[in-house]
Amino acid sequence: MEDILQKARRVFEVEIRTLERLKDSLGEEFLKAVELLRSCKGKVITTGVGKSGHIARKVASTLSSTGCPAHFLHPAEALHGDLGVIDKGDVLLAFSTSGESPEVVSLLPYIKFLGVPLISVTNNPNSTLAKYSEVHIFLHVEKEACPLQLAPTSSSTASLVLGDALAMVLLELNGFTEEDFALRHPGGSLGRKLRKVADLCHRGDEVPIVLQDTHMRDVIIEMTSKGFGATAVVDEGGRLVGIITDGDLRRFVNKGGRFDHSTARDVMTTKPKTARMEELAAEALRRMEDHNITVLIVVDQDFKPVGIIHMHDILKAGVV
Numbered sequence: 001m002e003d004i005l006q007k008a009r010r011v012f013e014v015e016i017r018t019l020e021r022l023k024d025s026l027g028e029e030f031l032k033a034v035e036l037l038r039s040c041k042g043k044v045i046t047t048g049v050g051k052s053g054h055i056a057r058k059v060a061s062t063l064s065s066t067g068c069p070a071h072f073l074h075p076a077e078a079l080h081g082d083l084g085v086i087d088k089g090d091v092l093l094a095f096s097t098s099g100e101s102p103e104v105v106s107l108l109p110y111i112k113f114l115g116v117p118l119i120s121v122t123n124n125p126n127s128t129l130a131k132y133s134e135v136h137i138f139l140h141v142e143k144e145a146c147p148l149q150l151a152p153t154s155s156s157t158a159s160l161v162l163g164d165a166l167a168m169v170l171l172e173l174n175g176f177t178e179e180d181f182a183l184r185h186p187g188g189s190l191g192r193k194l195r196k197v198a199d200l201c202h203r204g205d206e207v208p209i210v211l212q213d214t215h216m217r218d219v220i221i222e223m224t225s226k227g228f229g230a231t232a233v234v235d236e237g238g239r240l241v242g243i244i245t246d247g248d249l250r251r252f253v254n255k256g257g258r259f260d261h262s263t264a265r266d267v268m269t270t271k272p273k274t275a276r277m278e279e280l281a282a283e284a285l286r287r288m289e290d291h292n293i294t295v296l297i298v299v300d301q302d303f304k305p306v307g308i309i310h311m312h313d314i315l316k317a318g319v320v
Helices: 002-025 028-038 051-065 108-114 154-173 178-184 189-193 216-226 246-254 281-291 311-316
Strands: 044-047 070-073 091-095 118-122 135-138 209-211 230-234 240-245 295-299 305-310
Touching: 002 154, 028 091, 028 118, 028 135, 028 154, 044 051, 051 070, 051 091, 051 154, 091 154, 118 154, 209 216, 216 230, 230 305, 240 246, 240 295, 281 295, 281 311, 305 311
Parallel strands: 044 070, 044 091, 091 118, 118 135, 209 230
Antiparallel strands: 230 240, 295 305
């Protein structure tokens, strides 16, 4: 059993050493690659065959989800019609441990004709790909973790981490945010957590609103018909001046108040807690919990009601 664990640890050790060498080697070529990708006016086309192809596909996915439009092109399919996906303004990011993969090398005449710059990632600085690249990044892999030195292991790990490094550096330089990420992952948990009040609130005729001089009989009708257990109270200019909730009604009655002689002004809570369309729904939920309330009136820059959001809306959306 210990022998098996030792074999596994050796794989870790070999690949960790490979990554350390690659990390220490990063320099001018990496900086050139970042600048070339950042200045790309089109899209990043990644390519590779075999294990390098799997890495290239993953790198394209990571780039696309972090703000850098990218597309994986299988080099064999490219030779049978898919070359049309490459256009002027694109950048080709090619992965090939040997730098001599025939399928990838065969793309060179076409991309040179188009004037598409090539960034190659190989373990052979004297390879054909390296020779014809505007930027070449050397992986510095001394040996694979495979004891037979056959299966790509250290080289594929190094290529993957290098691709991640390029994507993460570009993410920071481009000012990519959590909100940007959520837009590209609407079905994911992060996308749900980063939903905004504007995505979940009720608007238009759904929003209960009364004037502050509205008779309480009509206030109760408005509250009942809209079903939120609350209503916004506005002045003649349409600005929010208060809120009436089911709790306000109970407190008013407990103090001896009479609805038949009262208006919204007499019952409302002034300076109500509000929300803005652009804020995260999670922030609105925290405000509700902090003040032990279940609804927030959504206001615009002029403090006029434009929506209403209920705690159940946020919980139902899976924000938390």
